[in-house]
Amino acid sequence: MKIEHQDETQGNALRNAFNEIVGKGQDTFTPTRVVISKAKGVHLWTADGRRLIDFTSGVLVCNLGYNHKGFEKRVKAYSKGLPRNAYNMIAEIQVTASRRLRESIGLPQADRVLWAASGSEGIQKAMWACLARYPERNIMVATRAGFHGKKGLANDVTGEASANPDVRWLSFPLDASADPEQFRGELDALWHTHANKIALLITEPYLGARGSFHPPKWYHPLLQDWCRRHDIPFIFDEVQACFGRTGEMYAFQTYGVQPDMVVLGKGLANGEPASAVVGRGDLIDALGYGGASDTFSGNPRACAAVCATLDIMEEEGVVEQARKTGKRLGEVLARLQQQFPFITAVRGEGMVYGVEMVDGAIANRCVLEAYRASAETGVHFLGPLHGKVLRVSPPLVLKKKNLAEAEELLMQAWERV
Ligand SMILES: Cc1ncc(COP(=O)(O)O)c(C=O)c1O
Structure with a gap:
């Protein structure tokens, strides 16, 4: 489908030029196909000069906002004089970043680090490690409808069915009224069938890609207890939830567990692949x-970006700020739901929400109308998740006035839907 926007001479030319060269498979569908020329703080500027308030953080990556002065300065300082890549070499920044990460996580049993360059690679490495530790075990238990990435073992444990014959599924609660007994029963049945053959259990804090389903607080401790009882490694995929997104530095804190393996990505380096x-x-x-x-795993530049992210988060109290803004964000979304009957649900926590629309056509229309909210300004969303859920995940540094402006723009824009 060719996407063009009226009055976007530059944008349309670049869209078409991009599409002529780059395969479609690289992107997921976003109705605006936004073309940007610069980014600063929580704002993006289109190639034709319109300003957008970003409600995506890239894809939950640029948690400190774009071109954050302090962050950029630190990355430069930490990586000064170093090669960008250092295969089979050790630079001090790699030691520093690994130590700081371990310290920041603060789990006594989680004392070693393996770096990777993308979320799915991190997941794959965590799973490889468990399989290598227990070569006599082949079964991998995953919670249903999760998203762990598109490559290798990460893909095998994504969704609800797997081509990998060693994957077994466990339900993930989609609403607060779920009964813990059902899940206890499923876990017991898994153990009964596969005793001593289970190499790992992998789960997410909340189902992000499935449309923002945030489980009741008993769920993860229940899984963890089962894992501990049977000596099964408990892997927590925080690729999208880490570094403040849920209102705590780590989602395992939000959900009251102490995993054996925590996988971090996206916001970990505020935009540098790590x-x-x-x-x-x-x-x-x-x-x-x-x-x-x-x-590329753990290259000096990525490690520098991790240290710079940790610095800014600590110095600027980003998590605390995110917790406060997140509360206001929830209130804004509740008001939008009250105003527009096509919003059927709002689910979320911290600075990550899903706004479910009545159907996919309306959801796409909302993305487009938000984009062109006014002649000069708009709000940027990605394409809907699971067909009809808009993800709201602005940079954690979103200010009160940015949120107020976004609310006003959305109130106007969605009147036209
Ligand atoms: C929870 C979760 N795990 C893993 C991944 C995969 O990360 P990547 O796309 O960097 O491979 C994602 C990406 O969206 C994710 O949200």
Whole structure:
């Protein structure tokens, strides 16, 4: 489908030029196909000069906003004089970033780090480590309808069905009235069938890609207890939830668990490609030389960006600020729901929400109308999740006045839907 916008001479030319060269498979569908020329703070500017308030943080990546002065300065300072890539070499910044990450996580049992360059690679490495630690076990338990990435084992444990014969599924509660007994029963049945053959259990704090389903607080502790009882490594995929998104630095804090392996990505380096597994030494050390090596993992520039992100989060009290803004964000979304009957649900926490629309056509229309809310300004959303859910995940540094402006714009724009 060719996407063009009226009065976007530059944007349309670049859209068409991009589409002529780059394969469609690289992107997911976003009705605006926005073309940007610069970004600063929580704002994006289109190639034709309109300003957009960003409600995406890229895709939950640029949590500190775009071109954050302090962040950029730190990255430069930390990586000064170093090669951008350092394969099979060690630079001090890699030691510093690994130590700081371990310290920040603060789980006594999670004392080792494995770096990766994308979320799915981090997931794959965490799973490889568990499989290597327990070579006599082949079964991987995953919670249903999750998203862990599109590659390798991460893909095998994504969704509700797997081509991998060793994957088994466990339900994930989609509403607050779910009965813990059902899940206890499923876990017992899994153990009954596969006793001593289960190498890992992998889950997400909340189902993001499925449309923002945030489980009741008993759910994750229940999984963790089962894992502990049967000596099964508990992997927590915080690729999108880490570094403040849920209103705590880490989502495992929000959900009251202490996983054996925590996988971090996206916001970890505020836009520099980096992900990491922080986990139990006996698991991580089950992989010998080459067991999880690749070209870009933990490169100096990525490690510099992780340190710079941690610096700014600490110095500017970003998590605390996110908690406050998140509360206001929830109130804004509730008011929008009250105003527009086509919004059927608002689900979320911290600075990540899903706004469910009555159907996909309306959801796409809302994205487009938000984009062109006024002649000069708009609000940027990605394409709907799971067909009809708009994800709201602005940079954590969104200010009260930015939120007030976004509310006003959406109130106007969605009148036209
Ligand atoms: C929870 C979760 N895990 C894993 C991934 C995969 O990360 P990446 O796209 O960096 O491979 C994502 C990406 O959206 C995610 O949201």
